Amino acid sequence: AQKITQTQPGMFVQEKEAVTLDCTYDTSDQSYGLFWYKQPSSGEMIFLIYQGSYDEQNATEGRYSLNFQKARKSANLVISASQLGDSAMYFCAMREGYGGATNKLIFGTGTLLAVQP
């Protein structure tokens, strides 16, 4: 069965420092996508970054990068130069399969990040 594991319930980071949020996944599919979403206290899920299972290079989006290690089935999110506004819950998620499937997202339990001034 597909599963996402986030082992860090909470993390602290100093403003302007980098932080890594861990994510491991389990799937038997060859084609899958990995996503990170940010959820502020207001509740909406904000898409941050995507990595496809066939992508050879790690994804980057501004201050966000994804450290994708396929053999280890890990997809860690790195946030560089943390800002106070980065304080939020962060969810790792996986989408299975090819077109025609539901392509629903499977989420981990999240990591609460607190950025300290």
Place this chain on the structure above:
Amino acid sequence: DTGVSQNPRHKITKRGQNVTFRCDPISEHNRLYWYRQTLGQGPEFLTYFQNEAQLEKSRLLSDRFSAERPKGSFSTLEIQRTEQGDSAMYLCASRANTGVSTEAFFGQGTRLTVV
């Protein structure tokens, strides 16, 4: 605002009452998902629509839950005879394309409290 819109944002209801939530997806998105998120957990899939067809329902969606998407536009999620265990955030998401690469856009959710 062309994002996903959910109404109401908050709903408090007495146990046993029926509630209905609405989701307006991004207009060109043909795929619509409902998720439920309880405290301290990630969202869990409830059901999926492609246009007006409901193509998948989770085991989490008991007989008291029903979802519709008439005409493939907005969607409603109804919970009948609410129970305290139904208290959660109900999130709606939409996306346009098939395959694994396109992200889902989420609404701000409806937070349900059953007292």
